[in-house]
Amino acid sequence: MKINDLSERQLGYILIAPALIFIFGIAIFPVFRTIWISLHNIDLRIIHLGTPFVGLDNYIAIFQEARFWNALKNTLFFSFTSVSLEMFLGFGAALLVNRKFKGRSIVRASVLIPWAIPTVISGLIWRLLYNDQIGVINDIFLRLGFISESVSWIGNSSTAMWSVIVADVWKTTPFVTLLILAGLQTIPKELYESAKIDGANKWQEFINITLPLLKSSILVALLFRILAAFKVFGLIDVLTSGGPSNSTESLSLYAHRLLFRNLNFGEGSVVSVMTFLGVLLISFIFVKIFNVDLSRK
Amino acid sequence: MRLLNKYIKKILFGLFLVVFTGIITFPFLWKFLMSIKPDSELYSIPIKWIPSSISFQRYVNILTTTSLPTYIKNSLIVATTTTLICIIIGSMAAYSLARLDIRGKKIILSLVLAISMFPAISIVSPLFLILRDFGLLNSYLGLIIPYTTFALPLTIFILTSFFRTIPFELEEAARVDGATYFQAFIKIILPLVTPGMFTTAILVFIRSWNEYLFALTFNMSDSMRTVPVGLTMFQGEFAVPWGDISAATIIVTIPLIIGVLIFQRRIISGLTAGSVKG
């Protein structure tokens, strides 16, 4: 049978097969293994105990840890705040570089720069910028009179989380900008022209044309930003390493400490599974709110 | 009066642009400054904004004496291949999900999304076992395969949303003209989503280019190392040689930005070329 003879449904399955094979062929084992480990007592420091099946014991142990709830709280706060800011700023930047003005390509390039720098390196840059002795942020703020003496941005529990958020917003807003910008390009210009004829002002255009037509771009940007924010690791690890006194420790950071430092694979996997469930729940809510329709009209 | 208003607006807009780009690029520009400062002024207290002399010697040293060029080559190979595979496989899947009548779309999309929700930290150890058993450690494929797997959900979601913006009448018209479903996909619909494909390509490329944890764990030999891990190799146990790290970061970032700009042109021009005329 040739590819041109296929019925619509046959073609549909054939086209989707390679992606599914790729995704599930590679990812299924790690995912199920994580779940499997989370149900066993695998603590590599005490191997003489073997790796017995313990049911939900690891989950119960983690739920009793204040550290877990603290990490969950930090992760939720971080995700909510940084993603909101990124969506807002990313949207604004996209609308901006979508306009025509002199030097637009320079602005476009600079908007992208933060995202092109590897996370570990941007973490290091921000560490340096935040430094109280040789950090340039304190220097500028002192010169401008915003502060009267150097502030320890990442060494202070009241500012550390915000410092991490600022660095993350700086780094990942371009992701949102790019996606929204691409969405803006798909809106037919004719729609604006006819709206203008009908006497709509800019704001009405934005509410009635731009926003509705960008719905799916916004959803995709939002979903994948939340996914990434909820798993945040590298940036925090480099900037504060979870401090001061665990006030910036995220779920992934906690999982990392349990897995790679404490060698407690059972409990570390529980935290991973809980992270997964958290993202799942949030994504589900968003998909419901946006009510994505996949059926054919 | 109105003219004056317009001028003020223009000036304000220009000012806003300068401040806006200034803030965004500041950390990057600061890095650039550090890369050309003399060693003795890197950390001067109080901060030295204007260096007493500048030198591009660090760039020369890094390009000639370190393995950074090898890292760049490796990253280019891995990221480009990943992007190509993602776009090809992803657009096929997205087309099917967006425009063809197949069952279980919601379930497929949810599962695909769920896969990318597990923290990489817990995925890395089991993946290591798989790759080792297939002899793929210290190889390009050993990175391309997992990168593709975990970039596909993003690819499929973006492309699906793009495919859905195209009116369904187009295909129907093609079908009436005697085209098969496959021909309609390749010849009519695919060209219309080029902006989406280029956007996705940029996102997937940068994502793969910047990936750290897998690259660190799967490719341990120096000849197979990629850029992000390579950049952290500049650090010692305690020492952070800022001058060198800055210069190396600039070296790897500038071409990336230029590449993205060229790609972005394609997004715009690709659109105007195939814009949807209803």
Add this chain to the structure above:
Amino acid sequence: MKKLLILTILLTFVLSFSSVIMAEDDVVELVLYGRVDDTSTITNMIERFNEEHPNINVVQESTPSGDARDSYVTRFAGRDDSFDIAQIDIVWTPEFASAGWIAPLNEYFTDSELDAFLPGPITGTSYDGQQYAIPRFTDAGILYYRKDLLEEEGLEPPTTFDELYTQAGLLQSNYDVSQGMTLQAQQYEGLICNILEYMWGNGGNVLDEDNNVVLHSEENIEALDFFAKLVKSNVTPSGVSSYVEEDARVPFNQADSAFQRNWFYVWGHVQAEDSPVKGKVGMAPMPVGPNGEESAATLGGWNMAINNFSNHKEEAATFIKYITNEEAQIENALNTGRLPTLKSVYNSEKVLEEYPHFEELYDVFINAKPRPVSPMYSQISEVMQREIHSVITGSKNSNEALRDAHNEIENMIN
């Protein structure tokens, strides 16, 4: 025809197998997996070793310093036999040993060979009565001070907590240094290295000889009180609770701080050609507390271990012997400024010529103490990091924090 084919296949098999066997007979390939550092020195040593041992070929794989542990854990947990020798941090030894990841070395090293090493690094790398790693270079917490400023004041380097505090404050107000002292107080492993020096220096400890938790003691509370006072006061920079090694080094190196607690690597930086404090820096042991008898330094350093899953342990031991022998340690000390682990190297004329201070600091190095030697160490450290950081950045007092940490560690160990 068919027979011929089968015969050819068989023959190819036999030939390829025999060639494999021959290759094994010929040269054993050893993979050394270690963090990146002083690479040219170790690379030269490997080259020489390979020349001198035609039946062994050592290949180096490296990893960035900060994430070395993550990749070790992944490789070991996967029972990976594709590397043979690991260069590991001193505090990982008991953890890796109890997990069965690294091989005991008593088979390859005699007691008298081990006795030639400094006692601290040897204790730190042994577990359950067995030796699990051989120290390649060591490190210890040192008090760096501005010799020129102290001399001008007619003062000797501080020997007690109070002297340190008053001298730092004095120099800060009398001279052009905006900081009295810098140290490492971010919530990370370095914080424990810092605080232990005050606890030990005040007669306290974390675990006693029988591995009982003794963290919540008068001595430790006093030590933590002093440390918190130091960190919170204006003597140290306002950001010190987020400082790691480099953050502490830079102000001192820029002639902007009178004292600094740091590792030995700082010496190379302060004595560099373009250093503003070249020739103006002295090194002293950490001060002693009111209840303490002798100064204590936290032990650092990196050690060579053999992967328990390796198929070439014998050859790996040969290599470890080679790069930790006297000649190699002298070369390493001269080229990289790393502290040797063999006692004899501290008497080597070549080394003393280059580093005259080795003689006076020998006591610091020989008395440097390993952090609690326990397979639970990283968890013990995490609990202490959190609690101590809540004292220096928050509202908790030393007594509460140490009591909480004490109880948590006790529950964990039992």
